Amino acid sequence: MSALFAYPKQAEFGRVLPKNKIYEHSGANARQKDLFVEQVEQIVWRYKLAPETINLAAKPGVPEIQVFAIQLKTPELHHDVLRCIDGAVQFPIIFELTQGQGAEAKTQVVAAYKRPSEADAASWVSSAYFESGWMPATSERAPLPLALDLGGLYEQLLHQLVPIAPRTQEPLRDLVARTEAVMTKANEVAKAEARLAKEKQFNRKVEINATLRQLKTELEQLSR
Structure with a gap:
């Protein structure tokens, strides 16, 4: 609609x-x-x-x-x-x-x-x-x-x-709060990706990659 x-x-x-x-x-x-x-x-x-x-x-x-x-x-x-x-x-x-x-x-x-x-x-x-x-x-x-x-x-x-679908029986207030959390988490993912792109040291790249994977997992869970 x-x-x-x-x-x-x-x-x-x-x-x-x-x-x-x-x-x-x-x-x-x-x-x-x-x-x-x-x-x-x-x-x-x-x-x-x-x-x-x-x-x-x-x-x-x-x-x-x-x-x-x-x-x-x-x-x-x-x-x-x-x-x-x-x-x-x-x-x-x-x-x-x-x-x-x-x-x-x-x-x-x-x-x-x-x-x-x-x-x-x-x-x-x-x-x-x-x-x-x-x-x-x-x-x-x-x-x-x-x-x-x-x-x-x-x-x-x-x-x-609201850009994400509501869960079953999810009140609007909860959907809005979850959507705001998704927006915040997506911003954290973007910042981590930017840090990864700039980082030269291998050890630091490994650390940032691990953080990025965790953030993406959290984002996916919030979005479902």
Whole structure:
């Protein structure tokens, strides 16, 4: 299934979000503001998925789901920009990033798993960001997945972005934690491979190779 969904007309919100309002609500620093200026053309709050707009009940942690469209000035968007927006809006958000115009425009869907903090219910915590590939902006959109409530809908939207398959009966929260561990371990593998490529001494090569094999075994176990 595509990560691009046809959101219901009745959920359309269509409000442009001024960047300065996001700065105010997120406490963005100078570097983050520079990223907004350099990389973001416009942010539009496209859809509000809520009990009153799509007739699905709210769930603890998922009272609503927002869909934000971001038109980019650059081919990529730094995740710190998304983290700023997530910090300013106290609801789960699905981002649709678009680069280019007209027939050349491409879209990517990005989201973090976002939930209220267990330590402070007024605060929200976010996972790493998961993303689809870039696809033509005119790609056909899939119907929204069937769900009993907003919590179930949110899980299905995120499952389209998380890069590894869930284990049998694995809750979304556990899948996200395992995926983050896979991302960390893959980074360790890449660093070990880079060290191995640079190392000249035979003894050190043997040591790094042993470490690399162990890391790859751990990565494979986490990925299954």
